[in-house]
Amino acid sequence: MSLRAWLSKARPQKLPFRRRVTRAAVALIEREGRDGRELFFIQRARRKGDPWSGDMAFPGGRLQQGDQSSRDTAMRETLEETGLDLYRAGAYQGRLSDLLTRHHSRWRPMVVTPHVFTWQGDDTLTLNHEARRGVWIPMAYLADPVHQSRLPIATPLGTLTFPCCHYQEYCIWGLSYSMMRERLSSAGI
Template identity: 45%
Template sequence: MHELAPIVTALARYRARRNPLRRRLMRAAVAVILRESRQGTEVLVVERAQRPGDPWSGDMGLPGGRIDDCDAASASTAACRETAEETGLVLERSLGIGRLSDRLVPDHSRRRPMIVSPFVYRCPTEATITTNHEIAAWQWLALAWLDEPERRQRMLWRIGRLAKSMPCYDCGQGRKLWGLTLLMLDELRRVGHRQAHP
């Protein structure tokens, strides 16, 4: 079981990789929102609504989006703003407990890649989730559930004529957790595991 306190301690010492091109490329930010439950630490994941032209339509992911001019060049501000818009959760600076490594991903609307920066927060107390039109569904996943080897499956990711086998988790009702979100949560679990088992 993953407890939240060791994760907080581990993230305070963790040196996440920051992409040196992050000031030059298009950038997005996501919020990894954690809460404690009887199953240990849980993370909030959302299902993106189906939208024409959106390559991540229908995917399970983390709340967040592109960094806009209004974010004053702060990726964490963008993660908080997008989270409030998509889920109704207000993430204050005091709830921040660390960050994970930047990820370089294809930007399907441009030829240059995009950098996604994940920031980790505690869930606000007495929080109520109210989603907007960008989110089709949401759920809390226990990190311990992701630890169970039998939960990890494979799926075929198709893009054009290419089909590639990718690791994933079946979250029920046909929802698959995979790709970028899975990489981020794997990193979070590794960081917490090192603290709990030095």
Template identity: 45%
Template sequence: MHELRPIERALAGYRPRRQRLRHYTRRAAVALVLRETRQGAEVLLVERAHRAGDPWSGDMAFPGGHVDAADEASASRAACRETAEEVGLRITRAEGIGRLSDQLTLDHRRRAPMVVSPFVYRLDDRRTPTLNHEITAYRWLALAWLDEPEHRATLRWQLGRLSLPMPCYDCGNDRRLWGLTLRMLDELLALARK
């Protein structure tokens, strides 16, 4: 079982990798929203709505989106804004307990690099998410569940004619955690195990 206090302590002393390109490329931010339950810490996951041309549609992910001018170039502010827009949970930077390493990916609309910055927040109450049109479902997932080896699987990812094996968590009902979300969760779990 993973509890929030040790995770907070680990994040307080953690120095995540920051992409040097982050101030010169398109940037996005996501919120790993954690809450404490009797079963230990849980993380909020969302299922993105299916949209034509969106390579992440239908994926299990964290609330988040692009950093724009309204965020005054603050990625953590963008993570808070996007969480409020997508799932109706108003979190603030004061509820932030740390950040994880930047992830370099591809902005598929522009065919250019994009940096995704993950921020970790603690939610101390039982607010219920209210989903907007970008999100079709949500789930609170126990971090301890992610430690069970039988939930780790492999999926086949199609890249043109190439079929690549990719690690994932099988969440049932044809839902899988993989890619950037998986890398962020693995980093969080490594900290939680220390």
């Protein structure tokens, strides 16, 4: 068994300490498109001081006191950021593995829970100030090794390279790339 296969099996779906740190949730939204199954991404708005400004991401955000669950957070945040109403037109498929990251402006840990939905509504988007653009990308395209690459990022430790996927002028990397790869794998793509 390869190291990558072992790590993917060893990664727990629910991190045991997730309730003791700040939590966030995102929605991976799929639909049947012209070229087969598609996955929805937003391009984050460009904001000064945001380390992920302009990056491709899944809609989502931090859990708030009124949220019933991380799934509710993903649905609420998707509605706020994009106008896609998963309460009305999203069929819930399940969750992916929790991922550990940090707050945008602080070095405190944060656990992000991805939830998968099938979109059954129309294409109308109402983007708020957090999202610059919404893009549906064919899942077969995302899975094709031809579109996989490495993204160099300058850090205080030197230049690090991260796996990524390029689509038109967009680059998917980081947590979004990791969630995308897990979803493609679980969908058998």
